[in-house]
Amino acid sequence: MEPRLKTGSLVLIAILFTHPSLAAQWLQHPTAGVPRTSTGAVNLSAPAPRTAAGNPDLSGMWEPVKNRPCPADGCPDMEVPQEFLNIGWSLKDGLPYQPWAATAVKERSEHFGKDDPVTRCLPPSVLQLHTTPQLRKILQLSDVLVILSEFAVSYRQIFTDGRPLPVDPNPSYYGYSSAKWEGETLVVETVGFKDGLWIDRNGSPLTDAARLTERFTRVNYGRMEIAVTVNDPKAYTAPWTVTLSYNIVLDTDLLEYVCLENERDLPHLVGK
Numbered sequence: 001m002e003p004r005l006k007t008g009s010l011v012l013i014a015i016l017f018t019h020p021s022l023a024a025q026w027l028q029h030p031t032a033g034v035p036r037t038s039t040g041a042v043n044l045s046a047p048a049p050r051t052a053a054g055n056p057d058l059s060g061m062w063e064p065v066k067n068r069p070c071p072a073d074g075c076p077d078m079e080v081p082q083e084f085l086n087i088g089w090s091l092k093d094g095l096p097y098q099p100w101a102a103t104a105v106k107e108r109s110e111h112f113g114k115d116d117p118v119t120r121c122l123p124p125s126v127l128q129l130h131t132t133p134q135l136r137k138i139l140q141l142s143d144v145l146v147i148l149s150e151f152a153v154s155y156r157q158i159f160t161d162g163r164p165l166p167v168d169p170n171p172s173y174y175g176y177s178s179a180k181w182e183g184e185t186l187v188v189e190t191v192g193f194k195d196g197l198w199i200d201r202n203g204s205p206l207t208d209a210a211r212l213t214e215r216f217t218r219v220n221y222g223r224m225e226i227a228v229t230v231n232d233p234k235a236y237t238a239p240w241t242v243t244l245s246y247n248i249v250l251d252t253d254l255l256e257y258v259c260l261e262n263e264r265d266l267p268h269l270v271g272k
Helices: 009-016 099-110 126-131
Strands: 060-064 136-140 144-149 154-159 176-182 185-191 211-220 223-231 240-248
Touching: 126 154, 126 223
Parallel strands: 154 176
Antiparallel strands: 060 136, 060 240, 136 144, 144 154, 176 185, 185 211, 211 223, 223 240
8 A cells, every 4th residue: 555645745844854955064075085087077887986805885975866756846855765755655566564554554644744753853763764865974894884864863883793683682763783795785684673663754664573684785986775675574464675776975974963953843743
């Protein structure tokens, strides 16, 4: 099923997830090591850089491809990925919800965004962080990959030092992540999520039974893809996979986005 967005939903997006313009970022600070053509233009299709160990280097500033069509009158400050609203939009039959999850998504979509934990300034889930239009910065070190997210001023650690996943983890918003390289792809396994998380603005759920598999592939210098598989038998009748795309962002850096700072919107949100 694919819940229909209510009239005014894009207004909520504009209020809650306005992307800090690049004019508000660090400006005119050139990114080091950018490949260029013979004419001096940035060569985004150049091969991905590599670490000293020979693996593709995922480091950099990234933003999701904003593939949601704009209305005829444009969409300033409202450009978002389709997956931000409905992460299963590209799947032929939609997400394979368990009956309770289908009912919950239908009810949540009737009041679009109003009951999203993020609306109450709680941390977003991993998948919400993947699809939010704000920037994120990846730092790839020898034994850990760190993702710094502009939204919620948050961080995530993905360990590449061979440690096993915990058997009885303390549930958390981002879970516990361990990864290994399979050829050109970093394969990340994550468990230990808190129950009751949302993974898109339609309210698709993630439970404490979920196991998340992410396959990070830097296609070339300018583009990265993450194939995400969600295996959550409490919320879905079968595992499902979507692929998210990202573009490199140059000559800028993160600017903190603090949800609670001067927050005045929540009392006015009715989701209609």
